[in-house]
Every structure is written in structure tokens, then in C-alpha cells.
Amino acid sequence: MKIREYIKDKPLIFDGAMGTYYSEQQEGKCELANINNREHIIEIHRKYIAAGCVAIKTNTFAANTISLEKDLELVKRVIAAGAQNAIQATDGREIFIFGDMGPIPYAGEGASPLCEYKEIVDVFIENGIKNFLFETLGSDEYLSELSQYIKNKNKDSFIITQFAVTPDGFTRIGLSGKNIVKRVEEIEEIDAIGFNCVSGAHHLYEYIKQFKTVQKYISIMPNAGYPTVRNNRTIFENSSDYFAETLYKMAQLGVNILGGCCGTTPEYMRKTVDLMTGFKKPRRIEYKKQEIEENAETDKENGLIKKIGLGQKIIAVELDPPSKAEIAGFMEGAKRLKYNGVDAITIADCPLARARVDSSLLACKLKRELDITPIPHMTCRDRNINATKALLLGLSIEGVENVLVVTGDPVPSPMRDEIKTIFNFNSAILAKHISELNETVFDAPFGISGALNVNSRNFDSQLKHAQKKIDNGVSMLFTQPILTEEAFENLKRAREVLSAKLFGGIIPIVSHRNACFMNNEISGIKVSQEIINRYEGKTREESSELAVQISTDIAEKISNYVDGYYIITPFNRVEIVEKIVKKIKSL
Template sequence: MELREYLKHKTLLFDGAMGTYFRSVHPEYPGKCELANCNAPAKVAEVHKNYLESGARAIKTNTFAANTHALECKFDEVRTVIRQGWKIATKVAEPYRAFVFADIGPITDPNGEYEQIVDEFLALGAKNFLFETWSDDDDLYALAAYIKARCPDAFLIASFAVSPDGFTRQGLSARAVLERVTNCPVIDAAGFNCVSGPNHLLAQARANADLFGKERPAADPAMLSVMPNAGYPTIVDGRTFFENRAGYFASRMVEIVAAGAKIIGGCCGTTPEHIRLTAEALNEEEIKPEPAAAQVEVKPREVKNRLADKFAAKKRVIAVELDPPADDNLEKFMAGAKALKEAGVDAITIADCPIARARADSSLLAAKLRRELDIDPIPHMTCRDRNINATKALLLGLSAEEVRNVLVVTGDPIPSAERDEVKGVFSFNSAVLAGYIRELGEQGVTASFRVFGALNVNAANFEVELRKAKRKVEQGVAGFLTQPVFTSRAFENLIHAHEELDADILGGVIPIVSHRNALYMNNEVAGIEISQGVINRYEGLDREAAEDLAVDLSVQLAQRMEPYTAGWYFITPFQRVSLITRILRELNKSTETDPS
């Protein structure tokens, strides 16, 4: 029977997890599971057969990680793994008249490899494809169109790995991704697998069931696919184990079908026993569809954001960066922040462990500033040091503390001398983090944040920097703080950004306090470029004369940037808050005496 015809009458039951089950029955196997297609084909065939004997009517080829990145090999070897995997699966499935799906997992840096993999499967006669455990949909639509152009009858399932709270590891909400995917006419089914157990994926199935079954132009309605993990693993003696509660799994799968799933199966930790009991439950019980859950419209919470209001009113915004202390003595930091507020500063920005060295936490300091000084802080949030769970926890805390503005940056790498002891965690980049923050606000999980990003106007290839900035705007970044602007090239890039970006820009100013300071910043600080003419002006000056020059240059630079910015971003050198307040006084004087 053709697959689409089968699905009109029955629920399609997939197999369970090839990887974890293969390991459990063949712990002696030394390599990656996919390589067993070539050097232990009988063991792979045995796994497929066990699932089919248990009642599965669709199996996945043992090719989830068949790519050059995961297998650390040339594509010629990947090609062999794919061909052998297809040969094994189709041979085992034939007597059971089961459907075989080409299994394709995510690739860290695909660079055209998805198309190569697809071409191999199509050449072998594959018509059914499963893209599983994906964390975003960026490459999916072009790839699906590529397949359908070559095989119009192909059946495509897009399956995403989501955490129990409904977000992928890239920070995308399940709802937002499924809304896009179910509206794509070249994708036949979509849903979830991996990361979460059956109870949490049941909740996701119910929450998103309304997206499925709707008419689509030039395509049948999309179907819901759900393949949960067996549950949540435990670690025993350094090994990962899933407790075998197959009966519970089966009962939840029946509920998932009642919630609207037409395609089900298992992921990590599921065994033939899970599939057997699920098949029996599906055959024994009369499954009545659940009434569609009423969709509650979630609206972003209306919150007061003084900084956002000032931008909206086209008033100039002044933000000043204060470095967090390297110890727990906050007296100087708080005194500096108070002096800046009294000088008319709108916001204090706080770096997040700059140059990857531990300092007082930027978000905790932001909450303290908000509560004790009633000034608007902009804590920096790096993508280094936190996974998505830690990031969400921090955002919840900031929202509760009424901190409404954040600056997202990827973060400096860990210094090489410390990498044996300190490990960087980069679960996403700044554009993805910005999108995640926006999604939390749109779903009412947190209050809406105004998200800022960094803009390097000193970049050697500014067009690349500008493309990154536009991507960040698409993800929800509303404003940019630039690197310090000292050179004519940096000014040209600032003007270009002003013309191209639909976002507010705060022009970066850092006072240079000595000749040595100028040399250091120009030669050792990434993203800062100082002209030789400016460096030469500091040569031979004492501290007082150097500060006078710093004030004059900073005021001139700020005034020159004014037509192309929504305000200024001053970086405090060596905690010299008095120098920043002096610059602000001079700027105020020039504004008051300006005849225009």
C-alpha cells in the first residue's frame, strides 16, 4: 500500500532508537553506530528485525549521523555508509511490507552536504525522508524543495528536538517553528522527537494540534509526528541509562494519537518492548480523538520601559559602560553609577565577564542598580558560559527584577592559557539569543525586553558585519552600540549603518587617557582602531594634559556622530567616572550654545 493511502486509514508506527538500543545489545561494538552498516551489517539488520517483529510498520535507515562532520571522514566513506544502510533496511523491511525512511540528522556546517546525502538516497530509490532532531528550520525548506523537484511523490517528515518547555536548543519555540513548517507545501508531516519524554511531548502535541489538518494550497494538510524519548536518563558509572517503563510509554503514545498524531515512534532509550506495547495498545483500544483545545491568544505583557520610550520620542540617549569589579566590593561601582545618573546618563551598561575573566555578574549588578538607584541598566549577556537553560533562568530573574533592556554578544573566547581548566559554552550565537529573548516575550514567559547588539564599525570587511547586523534586526535587536569611532573609515561605516539598519544606533566613544593607553587599545584590543594622528597627539603629555585632550577629542567625536546616531555610548576608562561626567558637561555646554 502506498504511504499516503496507508495514513488515511491507520496510524503509522515507527521503530524506536537505533543508537541506544544498538549499544544496549552490542556494548562491545567499538565505533559509531552508523559505521556498523559496513563492518557489522548483521547486527544492524538484527535491530531492524527486532523492531519490525514488535509491530513497527516503518523503520529508519541507520544513517542519522552519516555525514562527514559526525563521522570525521571523507564523503566517499559517508556514501558507503548510506548505501549499506539503505541496503540493510530495505532487505529486512521487505517481508514485513514496511516503509523505509531515509534518516537524515542535522549537520553542524552543511556546506552543500545535505544535497549530496539526498542525492545518494534518491539514486537508491528512496521516496520517504525523515529529518530528525533538528533544532532550527533554516536549511529545511530549500532541502525539501530540492527533494520534491527530483521526486514529486516523496514524503517528507520534519522532526524537531524540543525541551520540556517547548524550545529547541537554538532558542526557537516549537510553536513558531511548526507554524512555518506546516504552511510549507513541500513538507508532508512535522513534529517532535528526542530530548523530551512522552508526557512533555504529549503536552506539545496538544498545544500545537490546531496547526495540523488545515487545507494548504497545492498540498494535503500537514500531519503531526511525535517520537519521544523513553523518558529521562540517569548516569550510572559514567554510562547513560533509560529506565524501561515501556507500559507507561505505550499508554502515553495512545494519548498522543488521540491528540492528533498520525505518525508515532520512539527515540532515545526506546526498545522493541516499547514499540510492541505501543502497537498492542493501538490495536486494543478504541482511540477517540480529543476535542481540539481552545487556543488562548498570548499577548506580550505591556511593561514600562523608559529607555524604549525615549528612543521612540527621538530624544538622545546616553549610555555609559561601567566595568563590574573583580571582587565583591561594589562601593566604587555604585558610587560611579550614582554620579553618572546625577550627570544625566540614561543607562548604565555592564559587561559580562569581559575578555572571559570572571567578574561580578552583570545581571545581578543590573538588578541592584535598578532597585537601589532607579536607573535603567543594560546588562551584557554573552553566549559563552551558559546553555539555554541557564540563559532562560537568568532572563526570568531579570524580568522579575524589572530590568527591561539587555545587550547580547557572542562573547570573548576563553584565554588559551586557561582552557585546560575553563571550558567555554557556546550553545548559540548572539542573533539566535536575540530571537530566543524575543520569543520568550511574545509568549508571555517574560516581560518584553528591548534587545541591543554590538556593531563593529572598525571591521575590516564591514559589509559582512552589516549583514550580521541585519540578521540580528530580523531576530529582534532594536538597537546597536558601536565600537569606538576614531578613524575616517569607521565614520563612513557608521553612516552606512545609519542608512541601512532599521534600528537605533548609539555611537561608541572611549576617552583615550594617555599615549600608552592609545597604543594598547590600537594594538591589543579587538575591534578598536585609532588613527596614528590621534596617537601622536598624546605623546609626551602628562595626566592632566592627556585628560584635557581626551575631553576635547571625545566631545568632537560625539558631535561629529550626532547626525547619524540616536545617542552615545561612552566607555569608562579605568573607572574614571569623573572624566565621563566632565565630557557630558562639555557636550551640554555645546548644545546650549548651539544657535541652531
């Protein structure tokens, strides 16, 4: 019988979690056990089948080169063995087998897992697997290409896609589950869509009740519940009766495909199958449109964006946050800049991966006490999506309207044994998360800024990445300092091809030594030899005057190609920036 015929009459019940069930009995990565301990894997498959499951997943969730840290040839062996183990476990019975693929972890800028996914699909097909489950996904990227690739190989394949969302409906990289469903519904080759992992049965039940009509088959595979840690092992409390009852309620809503994720043992699935006995013809999900209370208040207008819209040239100045809990100097500098007509102050987020006063807390203080527009930098380093969302909620409450998203500097090599660098996403993904929160959470949407490196050797790549940021919601781009003719030409190109507002980067050079250091030691900054030569033999006072003159000349040169200026304060020397601001305003 084909799957589409089967689910006309009753829900398709999948197995539970191979990974957590295996880890209760054995150590090591369960996918490698396809080769090293295959009899045990086959036995687990058989236990789920004996529990009444009519569909099983191959033991290949993390079978990729990044997760297993193995070469592609070994990964292919693991997948082939996983397929054969699942087939052998059926003992010739009519059980639907799905090639199981989880997300291939982020491997850095420019890396694409699409080719490896296709290689994995080919191995499954070569070993007799025609149905596929993409599960625990954080985004819908690549799904259109992959599903087309599969259906071109076998038009009868059944493809399920499942996303892991928190109880508030966002994936680990901050994408809205509801928006993902809308996009995936447009992909003709995908047969079913749904959610698994991260959330327990109750939260996924409550979440899917919020959906209006969904045209594709619905697949839900929740966790057993929420885990606890005992003796360094992750344990899911036994709530199999509650789990089964909640899945039954999902079937009543119209969920066509049901199964289990982390912590769900054969017992969970046996009780689910028992409750489903006699259940017939689940309806498609159809909900009445929820009435939305009209908000009497219109969306607040972002002050900075309003100024730009009125044709004003914005001046934003970056102040480095203090490295100690001494704030007087920083606040005095910000006060002086406001007095001189600066429109916004940007605050770096632990630059060079060294701890400084938190940029978001400083932004709130500036807004409260000086009523100046702050733009805190928000890095992707050392902050997961939950912490990021919590921070944005706090900023919104404090009236901070703008953020500048950057990937962030890695921890310097000598410190890596003591301080671990964590990157859960990049700047483009973070921008997308904030953009989706703007649509779903914030009454006053954030203005999202990004960075543009006009000093990059491969500026075509920079433009491509900048366009991705713009596609993900970035409306303003702050450039690196423009201190060469090449950087100026790149700025002109950016103005021609990018739709975002551009803030031209200006950094006053305060000495010959400073110029040489920036040119040779600071990533993303280039100083022309002509400028370096102009500082030779100059005193401190003469260098300061030259810094003002060169910065003003650069501001005038780039004026026709920018919507504002981004001045970076050198060594907290606010007095130099004050003079530059006055000169720019007099142009």
C-alpha cells in the same frame, strides 16, 4: 502501498532508537557500524520489524562531517551502507524506509550545512531511499530549500520534520515549537511535522494538546522517559507499558505517525503496536480555541525606548564589573554617572572570557538601589539555553528591561586545557530566543540590543549580520568605538541601511601607550594615526584633557547619525567620563 494511503486507515508506527539500543551492547558511534559491524545493525532493524513496526529509520542520524568528524567521502559511504542495511533488513517485506538526518551542528559564523544536506539526500536517492525524516531539529532553517530539493528529485517522496522541544515548548536554541509549526505549515513540500527527543511521552502528549488545528500529518516520537546516569552510562528506566499507553492516547488525538526516540527498545514498540491493533482512522488534531484571560494591565513601556521615541539623545556608559567581591567602587561610579544625567549603564559579561562579578546580578543591584536603567551584556559563552531563560526570568522579576546580546570572547588559548569554552548559539540566535520569550512569556518585553563593529575590514558582512539580528528582534545597536574616518563612514552607511536605533561608540584614550595598545592588541578597535600622534609627549593630566576633547569632537561629528552615545569607561576613570557627559549635554 503508499504512505498516504496507509495512514488513511491507521497510524504509521515507526521503530525506536537505534543509537541508545546499539550503545547498550556496543561502544563507539553507531553510524560507523553501518560499515564496521553491519550484521549487528541489520539485526537491530529486524528486531524492530519483528516487533510490528512498519516504518524504520536508516542508521544515519549523525552521519555528517561535523558529528562524525570524518571527511565527506567516508560520510557518503556510511550513508550508502546505512541505506543498504535497512533495505536488506526488510527481507523483501513491505516496510517503509526513511532516510534519517539529524541536525548538522553549528560550525561557526557564516557556515551553512545546506550543501552537505543536499549531498546526503543525493546519496540516499542513489541507494533507493525516497522518503526522508529530519529529526531532533532546533530550528526550521533550510527546511524549505531542502524539501523543495527533494521533491524536485522525486515528487512522491514523503518528508517528515521533527523538532526537539523541552516540556515548556522551546528548542535547544530557544525557538518556540508553536511558532515553528506555524512556519513549517506554510512549506508545501513537507508532508508531516511533529516532535521527538528531549521530552518523554507524557510531556509531548500534554504539549500537543495545546495546539489548535494542524493541517499536515502529525508525527510524534518521544523519549522512553527521563534518563539517569549509572557508572558513566545513560540509562532509561523501563516504562514501556506507560509509553505505549501514552502513544495510544496521542493517536486518539489524531497523531498519524508514532515512534520512539532515546531509550525506546523493540519492547517499547511491540507494546505500542499491540495496543494499536484494531485502531482505525485517526482524526486530525482539532482543538477548541483556549480562552485567554484578558490582562487588565497593559504592557509596560520600556523607559529607554520611550526616551528614544521622544527624540532624546541617550547617553549610555559602560562600567566594567569588578574582578573581586568588592562593589563599593563600582556602585560609587554608577551613582556619579546617574547624578551627571547618564540614561543607562551597560555592564560587560566577563569580558575577555575572564571571570568578573556577574553582569545580571549587578544590573539588578543598580536597578534596586540606584533606580538607573541597567543594560547587562549577555554572552552566548558558557551558558546554555536553559540557564539563559532562567536568568532572563530573574531579570524580568527585578525590573531590568534591556539586555545587550553578544556572542562573547573565547577563552584565551593557554587557558583552554583548564577552562572549556561552550557556545551553544550565537548572538542572532540568542536575540531570536529572547524575542520569542517576549511574545510568549514576558508581560514587559525586553528591549534587545546588539553590537555593530564599524571597524570591521569586511563591513558588508557586518551589515548583513546586523540585519539578521534586527530580523531576530534586535532594536538597538551599540557600535565599537569610532576613532578613524573609515569607522565614521561605516557608521553613516549603517544609518542608511539599518532600521535599528544606533548608539555611537566612544572610548576616551588616556595616554599614548593606551592608544598604541588598543590599536594593536584589542580586537574590534582601530585608532587613527593622527589621534595616536596627538598623545605623544603628553603628561597624564594633558592626556586626560585631550581624551575629553577628542571624545567630545567625535560625539559632535556623529551626532546626526546616531540615536545616542555609548561611552566606554577606561580603567574605571569615571571622572573622565563625567567631563565628557557634561560636554555632550552642552552641545
